[in-house]
Amino acid sequence: MKIGIADTTFSRVNMGKIAIDELRKISSIPYERYTVPGIKDLPIAAKKLLEEKGCDLVITLGWVGGTQKDMFSYIVLSMGLVMVQLMTNKHVIDVTIHEDEAEDEKTLMMVAENRVREHVRNAVDLLVNPKRLQKLAGTGQRQGYPDVGPIWK
Amino acid sequence: MKIGIADTTFSRVNMGKIAIDELRKISSIPYERYTVPGIKDLPIAAKKLLEEKGCDLVITLGWVGGTQKDMFSYIVLSMGLVMVQLMTNKHVIDVTIHEDEAEDEKTLMMVAENRVREHVRNAVDLLVNPKRLQKLAGTGQRQGYPDVGPIWK
Amino acid sequence: MKIGIADTTFSRVNMGKIAIDELRKISSIPYERYTVPGIKDLPIAAKKLLEEKGCDLVITLGWVGGTQKDMFSYIVLSMGLVMVQLMTNKHVIDVTIHEDEAEDEKTLMMVAENRVREHVRNAVDLLVNPKRLQKLAGTGQRQGYPDVGPIWK
Amino acid sequence: MKIGIADTTFSRVNMGKIAIDELRKISSIPYERYTVPGIKDLPIAAKKLLEEKGCDLVITLGWVGGTQKDMFSYIVLSMGLVMVQLMTNKHVIDVTIHEDEAEDEKTLMMVAENRVREHVRNAVDLLVNPKRLQKLAGTGQRQGYPDVGPIWK
Amino acid sequence: MKIGIADTTFSRVNMGKIAIDELRKISSIPYERYTVPGIKDLPIAAKKLLEEKGCDLVITLGWVGGTQKDMFSYIVLSMGLVMVQLMTNKHVIDVTIHEDEAEDEKTLMMVAENRVREHVRNAVDLLVNPKRLQKLAGTGQRQGYPDVGPIWK
Numbered sequence: 014m015k016i017g018i019a020d021t022t023f024s025r026v027n028m029g030k031i032a033i034d035e036l037r038k039i040s041s042i043p044y045e046r047y048t049v050p051g052i053k054d055l056p057i058a059a060k061k062l063l064e065e066k067g068c069d070l071v072i073t074l075g076w077v078g079g080t081q082k083d084m085f086s087y088i089v090l091s092m093g094l095v096m097v098q099l100m101t102n103k104h105v106i107d108v109t110i111h112e113d114e115a116e117d118e119k120t121l122m123m124v125a126e127n128r129v130r131e132h133v134r135n136a137v138d139l140l141v142n143p144k145r146l147q148k149l150a151g152t153g154q155r156q157g158y159p160d161v162g163p164i165w166k
Numbered sequence: 167m168k169i170g171i172a173d174t175t176f177s178r179v180n181m182g183k184i185a186i187d188e189l190r191k192i193s194s195i196p197y198e199r200y201t202v203p204g205i206k207d208l209p210i211a212a213k214k215l216l217e218e219k220g221c222d223l224v225i226t227l228g229w230v231g232g233t234q235k236d237m238f239s240y241i242v243l244s245m246g247l248v249m250v251q252l253m254t255n256k257h258v259i260d261v262t263i264h265e266d267e268a269e270d271e272k273t274l275m276m277v278a279e280n281r282v283r284e285h286v287r288n289a290v291d292l293l294v295n296p297k298r299l300q301k302l303a304g305t306g307q308r309q310g311y312p313d314v315g316p317i318w319k
Numbered sequence: 320m321k322i323g324i325a326d327t328t329f330s331r332v333n334m335g336k337i338a339i340d341e342l343r344k345i346s347s348i349p350y351e352r353y354t355v356p357g358i359k360d361l362p363i364a365a366k367k368l369l370e371e372k373g374c375d376l377v378i379t380l381g382w383v384g385g386t387q388k389d390m391f392s393y394i395v396l397s398m399g400l401v402m403v404q405l406m407t408n409k410h411v412i413d414v415t416i417h418e419d420e421a422e423d424e425k426t427l428m429m430v431a432e433n434r435v436r437e438h439v440r441n442a443v444d445l446l447v448n449p450k451r452l453q454k455l456a457g458t459g460q461r462q463g464y465p466d467v468g469p470i471w472k
Numbered sequence: 473m474k475i476g477i478a479d480t481t482f483s484r485v486n487m488g489k490i491a492i493d494e495l496r497k498i499s500s501i502p503y504e505r506y507t508v509p510g511i512k513d514l515p516i517a518a519k520k521l522l523e524e525k526g527c528d529l530v531i532t533l534g535w536v537g538g539t540q541k542d543m544f545s546y547i548v549l550s551m552g553l554v555m556v557q558l559m560t561n562k563h564v565i566d567v568t569i570h571e572d573e574a575e576d577e578k579t580l581m582m583v584a585e586n587r588v589r590e591h592v593r594n595a596v597d598l599l600v601n602p603k604r605l606q607k608l609a610g611t612g613q614r615q616g617y618p619d620v621g622p623i624w625k
Numbered sequence: 626m627k628i629g630i631a632d633t634t635f636s637r638v639n640m641g642k643i644a645i646d647e648l649r650k651i652s653s654i655p656y657e658r659y660t661v662p663g664i665k666d667l668p669i670a671a672k673k674l675l676e677e678k679g680c681d682l683v684i685t686l687g688w689v690g691g692t693q694k695d696m697f698s699y700i701v702l703s704m705g706l707v708m709v710q711l712m713t714n715k716h717v718i719d720v721t722i723h724e725d726e727a728e729d730e731k732t733l734m735m736v737a738e739n740r741v742r743e744h745v746r747n748a749v750d751l752l753v754n755p756k757r758l759q760k761l762a763g764t765g766q767r768q769g770y771p772d773v774g775p776i777w778k
Contacts, residue, residue, distance in 0.1 A: 020762050020763065021762070021763075022747075022758055022761040022762055022763075022764060022766040023765070023766055023767070024762070024763045024765070025763065025764075025765040025773060025774070025775050025776045026763050026775065026776055027762055027763030027764075027775065028762075028763060029759075029762050029763065030762070030763065046759065047755070048755070048758040048759040048761070048762040049716075049751070049758065050718070050744070050747045050758070050766070050768070053703060053706070053707065053719060054716065054718070056707050056710065056711060057707075057710035057711065057714070057715070057716055057717075060710075060711055060714060061714060064714065065714070081696075082699075082723065084234075084238075085696075085699070085700050085703065086703065087235075087238065088238050088241070088242065088700070089700065089703040089704050089707055091206060091238065091239065091242040092242050092245060092246075092704060092707070093704075093707040093711070094206070095206065095209050095210075095242055095245070095246040095249070096249070096707070096708070096711055097711060098209065098210035098213075099209060099210065099213055099246070099249055099250060099253060100711060102210070102213060102214060102217065102218070103210070104202075104207065104210055105210075106203070106207070107206060111235065118776045121776065122776050132203070135175075135203045139202070143200070143201070146175055146201040146202065146203070147182075147199065147201040149175040149201070150173050150174070150175055150177070150180055150181075150182050150183070150201040151173065151174075151175075151177045151178065151179050151180030151181060151182065151183065152175060152178075152180075153176070153177070153178040154175040154176055154203070155176070156203070161178060162178070163178050163179065163180065164178045164179055164271045164274065164275050237387075237391070240388075240391065241391050241394070241395065244359060244391065244392065244395040245395050245398060245399075247359070248359065248362050248363075248395055248398070248399040248402070249402070251362065251363035251366075252362060252363065252366055252399070252402055252403060252406060255363070255366060255367060255370065255371070256363070257355075257360065257363055258363075259356070259360070260359060264388065285356070288328075288356045292355070296353070296354070299328055299354040299355065299356070300335075300352065300354040302328040302354070303326050303327070303328055303330070303333055303334075303335050303336070303354040304326065304327075304328075304330045304331065304332050304333030304334060304335065304336065305328060305331075305333075306329070306330070306331040307328040307329055307356070308329070309356070314331060315331070316331050316332065316333065317331045317332055317424045317427065317428050390540075390544075393541075393544065394544050394547070394548065397512060397544065397545065397548040398548050398551060398552075400512070401512065401515050401516075401548055401551070401552040401555070402555070404515065404516035404519075405515060405516065405519055405552070405555055405556060405559060408516070408519060408520060408523065408524070409516070410508075410513065410516055411516075412509070412513070413512060417541065438509070441481075441509045445508070449506070449507070452481055452507040452508065452509070453488075453505065453507040455481040455507070456479050456480070456481055456483070456486055456487075456488050456489070456507040457479065457480075457481075457483045457484065457485050457486030457487060457488065457489065458481060458484075458486075459482070459483070459484040460481040460482055460509070461482070462509070467484060468484070469484050469485065469486065470484045470485055470577045470580065470581050543693075543697070546694075546697065547697050547700070547701065550665060550697065550698065550701040551701050551704060551705075553665070554665065554668050554669075554701055554704070554705035554708070555708070557668065557669035557672075558668060558669065558672055558705070558708055558709060558712060561669070561672060561673060561676065561677070562669070563661075563666065563669055564669075565662070565666070566665060570694065591662070594634075594662045598661070602659070602660070605634055605660040605661065605662070606641075606658065606660040608634040608660070609632050609633070609634055609636070609639055609640075609641050609642070609660040610632065610633075610634075610636045610637065610638050610639030610640060610641065610642065611634060611637075611639075612635070612636070612637040613634040613635055613662070614635070615662070620637060621637070622637050622638065622639065623637045623638055623730045623733065623734050
């Protein structure tokens with residue numbers, strides 16, 4: 014079993030390093046890292062990790078700028094990652110930080126770190142412990158921000 | 167015959183549990199449940215249920231937040247589910263709740279429950295009783311809210 | 320030769336019945352009808368009619384609500400139908416009524432009926448009389464509303 | 473060698489006729505014409521011309537109305553034509569006129585005619601004289617309106 | 626090993642020439658150039674370079690006008706390039722200049738030249754020196770404008 018980690022040089026936070034740190038903390042699953050320039054390069058990076066590097070699941074770590082053009086690139090990234098999954102029958106967990114989602118850099122850094130760590134745990138659960146996710150079904154989980162919880166207990 | 171049920175930990179309502187409850191009420195078709203983190207993970211969950219778990223139809227249960235980014239994820243989900251269907255030649259019934267479609271949480275919960283139950287019935291009809299749907303053609307059926315009815319009788 | 324007709328229970332007009340009526344008036348081509356809940360189920364319905372029911376062409380009859388979410392579903396429908404055609408090398412004629420395109424229900428009903436009937440004729444021509452369409456090339460044909468005609472005679 | 477020409481009955485200008493006229497003027501390459509109702513039918517028409525009629529390149533001639541719905545259809549057309557090209561490894565030259573891009577019908581007619589003729593020349597060059605396009609690289613060529621030229625000579 | 630360079634006659638800067646100049650400066654990898662009319666022709670150009678001309682990676686050089694229609698073409702280009710990569714399992718580095726991203730022509734020319742040169746270096750690194758990109762992961766690299774740097778050292 015192997016997990017792929019794809020990140021970018023565009024990102025302002027070393028999300029790949031955080032992902033590897035978290036993966037090491039919670040599991041002994043080996044990983045392969047692949048760094049590309051920007052988010053539009055992540056779909057092919059994910060596919061190569063799955064098909065050429067023998068990964069069973071990939072975590073992509075994207076950083077999206079604040080302009081309309083960046084938002085379009087985000088849609089293209091998302092659509093591309095869905096295609097990669099449907100072509101390989103494997104999960105790709107898409108962790109994205111939008112540069113405009115926090116008011117200051119310190120908060121943004123914190124959101125990024127938390128979101129990466131929580132999604133690494135989701136990814137590991139999908140591979141080795143899917144029952145944990147089923148127990149959390151419908152409970153309003155969020156990544157990077159506090160969980161909002163269920164409407165109805 | 168088997169029905170797949172894919173839901174998320176992001177959802178604030180346990181839509182998977184409601185779907186299973188309804189399925190049990192109206193049929194004895196076995197089911198397989200698959201819980202993923204969020205709506206962008208639903209297309210691959212649906213494809214795995216259809217191709218790896220032997221399901222003949224999948225019901226996906228999505229919960230969409232109220233921001234523009236959430237709306238983009240919804241488009242990606244919808245497009246991904248169409249692709250899954252075209253790749254497998256099987257139906258995927260997409261049940262989506264938009265967090266901003268009701269004014270308070272109680273109404274939202276009610277809409278979610280009704281919509282899930284009505285679509286479970288649609289799904290079962292598609293598999294075992296397609297003639298019922300044909301009788302309802304053009305009658306303005308809605309799921310979650312009251313039917314609007316036909317313009318012309 | 321066989322024509323598929325896919326319609327929905329969401330529609331407020333029995334467009335499938337009108338399509339069958341028109342088809343009977345102008346040809347003896349057999350048809351197969353497939354009713355699904357809503358427009359996002361039409362692409363897989365069309366593909367099944369073409370690949371599993373032996374149809375040579377499909378007419379899809381969609382009814383689109385007036386919200387932004389409905390409009391997104393319409394884009395997904397359109398993109399899905401293009402994919403179905405490219406995967407099967409067969410035509411799918413997409414007849415869509417937008418609930419907000421007429422000011423009152425009576426007009427909407429009339430537009431729907433006319434549009435369905437005119438597109439059934441287009442569909443039959445594509446199959447058995449493509450030369451008629453070529454004669455109409457560049458003449459500003461419209462379906463449901465009066466033709467606008469060519470700019471240059 | 474053969475060129476496909478796909479046009480519509482929706483168009484208000486007989487763009488197919490203009491394309492054939494230009495093709496005849498500048499080359500002796502045979503052509504095949506295929507007329508469909510509207511722009512969403514052009515992707516399958518192009519694919520059929522390439523795969524069933526033996527064409528080596530297709531020119532599609534689209535006319536887009538001025539509403540938001542027409543604009544969505546244009547996006548679907550464009551995306552569909554990219555897919556056709558990637559599935560066949562052949563060029564499809566997309567000539568589109570937007571009904572709202574000129575102030576009066578006479579200008580629109582002129583833009584349409586010029587754009588069709590210039591793109592027919594591009595299409596022929598792609599097939600038999602790709603070096604001419606390479607000489608024009610980065611020179612700000614436009615079709616239908618005057619070229620804007622390069623920023624830097 | 627060979628790199629493909631796809632550019633357009635629509636561009637107002639000879640981006641292909643700049644790319645070749647940079648490639649020559651930093652490597653001896655052979656290249657193949659393919660010039661097409663506009664950005665919507667770039668996906669098929671990239672696929673042909675990869676599949677028919679034996680290229681291992683393609684750099685596409687796109688120039689996008691300032692209207693909403695141009696922006697839609699840009700989305701279609703981006704989505705098409707993702708598809709090309711997923712179909713071939715090879716990288717396509719997309720270098721795009723938006724005509725409205727600089728205030729005057731001189732700045733735009735400078736941005737275009739810098740962006741092309743920096744992405745040529747990224748492309749070469751992806752092929753022969755992927756470790757350099759990994760060292761730059763999360764450091765806020767930008768192409769055409771100054772790097773913004775990491776939030777956290």
